[in-house]
Amino acid sequence: MDTDAQIVELDTTDPHALIATAAAFEVTATSPSTHYARTWLQAVEGGEVVGVAELELPLSENTDVAWAEVQVLPTHRRRGVGRALWQAVVERSRAAARTRVGGEVTVDVATPGPAREFAAAMGTVDKHREDHLVADLPVATSPVDPAYEVVTWRGRCPDEHREAYLAMRNQMNADVPTGELDLEPEVLNDERLATSEERLMRAYDVRVAAARRRADGTFGGYSLLFVPHGTDYGWQDDTLVMPEHRGHRLGAALKTANYADLPDDVRLVHTWTAPSNTAMHRTNTGLGFRVVEHMYEVEAPIA
Ligand SMILES: CC(C)(COP(=O)(O)OP(=O)(O)OC[C@H]1O[C@@H](n2cnc3c(N)ncnc32)[C@H](O)[C@@H]1OP(=O)(O)O)[C@@H](O)C(=O)NCCC(=O)NCCS
Incomplete structure (x- = not known):
């Protein structure tokens, strides 16, 4: 074409x-x-x-x-x-x-x-x-806090986790720093998530790692990674740790759980993080990500 x-x-x-x-x-x-x-x-x-x-x-x-x-x-x-x-x-x-x-x-x-x-x-x-960062794989795996277990899936989120996953996805859309951008967060419901999963799976190997607290089964965070079919790289989409689960280094554990599961021929991961998002920026550079580009979100009034 x-x-x-x-x-x-x-x-x-x-x-x-x-x-x-x-x-x-x-x-x-x-x-x-x-x-x-x-x-x-x-x-x-x-x-x-x-x-x-x-x-x-x-x-x-x-x-x-x-x-x-x-x-x-x-x-x-x-x-x-x-x-x-x-x-x-x-x-x-x-x-x-x-x-x-x-x-x-x-x-x-x-x-x-x-x-x-x-x-x-x-x-x-x-x-x-935001900074655009890349890391060469493999990266060292970050251990998961023993109070949590990592649950992973590929493609469609299993039925038993969907409610918790939707709550986290919507928390992510509300929480991610967007500077001075004046935008309404996207609201996902089960149907919208299902349609998006179905479309994404046609182009990407979609991988999710989520953290579940052993004591009560509550989900505390997730990380979403896309590997375009037929390529040797992945790109990191959302990583969220729910507010009451922060401070356990779950972000790094979830990201590296996803990377550890990838086929050996996937050699590079891309991610984007606002420099002001100190926790995630430090997590990324700590894992070996390096800044290669700056990405500016810009806007022009046209009324
Ligand atoms: C950015 C890009 C789309 C510009 O395309 P282009 O056809 O060269 O742009 P134009 O000739 O219409 O330039 C319009 C104005 O932009 C500015 N501009 C464009 N390139 C410039 C340069 N290299 N240095 C300074 N000003 C520049 C100038 O003000 C120019 O007007 P002028 O030529 O009358 O001075 C092109 O360089 C490109 O495809 N870059 C890679 C993709 C990209 O970065 N896209 C932008 C993000 S959406």
Whole structure:
């Protein structure tokens, strides 16, 4: 598929970029989510795709917001292609009654590219920052506090844990630091979780490690990891320790429980953490993660 070839080619400009695999893109493109409407735009010059944009309109929460991503081939930059794609995205966002466009701007720590300058020229301001970190596997396993046991599953959460897992997922959405971003947290119910699990499993090996307190069976935290099918890396999604279970180093234990279970050919894990999130940042660097990029969440008013 043309679009996929284009995405892979862009990858070569950024050694640490996490690029959607063809399988993940196909799931998103061919089975639309009921919670997000997504549109892809191409800039075409002389029959060649020279730039792409993705527009995502949340439909369930944050219906005043649009999310955008713009990419232009290195050989075709500084000729207004990015601006034209951005303007097309803004037009569509306005037509869908959105009053702000947000996006993630990622810059390599060693060799920052043009993304920040472009985003500023499009009228965005910074709302939040996270570090993008990577760790080479294997990493040393962190022991789990003896008061807890680790429960793991792949893919769909087993029925007997779903209620506790949903409570933790919703706590995560409410608790994760998002700086000055003014966003409603996503609220998951069983049906929404099931649909999301089904879609994700088509593109990823989805792995969850959760901590259960031995004394009363209460779940105290979970860590969620995705390994795109056919790749040699994983990316760390949520890690949450519930407020009354904090202070037992469960975050590190859960993350490393997931890593220890991975096939040997998975060699690298990506994660994103706000520098202000001291507990998680320290956990990550303690495990051997190193900062490779800075990710800025930016937003432009378009009303
Ligand atoms: C960022 C990116 C999309 C810009 O695409 P582009 O087609 O080169 O952008 P444009 O030519 O339309 O530039 C628009 C404005 O952005 C700013 N800009 C873009 N690149 C810049 C650079 N290298 N240095 C300084 N300013 C820059 C300028 O103000 C420019 O206007 P000007 O040329 O009139 O001065 C492109 O470099 C890219 O694909 N980078 C990798 C992906 C990425 O980081 N995307 C942004 C995150 S959504």
